[in-house]
Amino acid sequence: MEMTMTKGEEQVRSAKSAKLILLFAMVSMTMMFAGLTSAFVVSKSRADWLKNFELPTAFFYSTAVIIACSVTFYMAKKAIQKDNRSATTALLLGTLALGILFVVLQFVGFGQIVKSGYYFTGEGSSITTTFLYVVTVTHLLHLAGGLISLLIIIYNHFKQKYNSTQTLGIELGAMYWHFLDLLWVYLFLFLYFFK
DSSP: OOOOOOHHHHHHHHHHHHHHHHHHHHHHHHHHHHHHHHHHHHHTTSTTOOSSOOOOHHHHHHHHHHHHHHHHHHHHHHHHHTTOHHHHHHHHHHHHHHHHHHHHHHHHHHHHHHHTTOBSSSTTBOHHHHHHHHHHHHHHHHHHHHHHHHHHHHHHHHTTOOBTTBOHHHHHHHHHHHHHHHHHHHHHHHHHHOO
């Protein structure tokens, strides 16, 4: 006897599959950053490693901004679960604005590093700043994926694809954004304490 799934059961199965795929992707990204930070630790023993290098102040601000992104995304998810469309709109747009501000602050930080006389490539570079650049740019590339997915979520929200019974897109976006947030906080603390 063949069993057919109801639409609700199909949605639950689809949601579980999508979350599992995202989880696998996040685990692989974590492994990549674990490799980068391990290389950073090994390179610290080099004679040309900068011992007195300070992180730019813009990185401190960007850390606060990305934490705020996670908060607004979480609140957006809660708002759509209550069918509060106007709050969801404001919170998703707020998350997008904060995400863009995070990117801007990262580039301001790069500028502060260069202004201090340290370069990422070429003659004036050091292994310390090159590693910092590789780690932060790799995170920014993953964040670009987060911003693109956020734009798709906002588009779908305006097309009224989300409501209290259909929140999968926002849930997946929030999961990825929280992951990016935790990843940056880890990288920031790592770079701050293991310089």
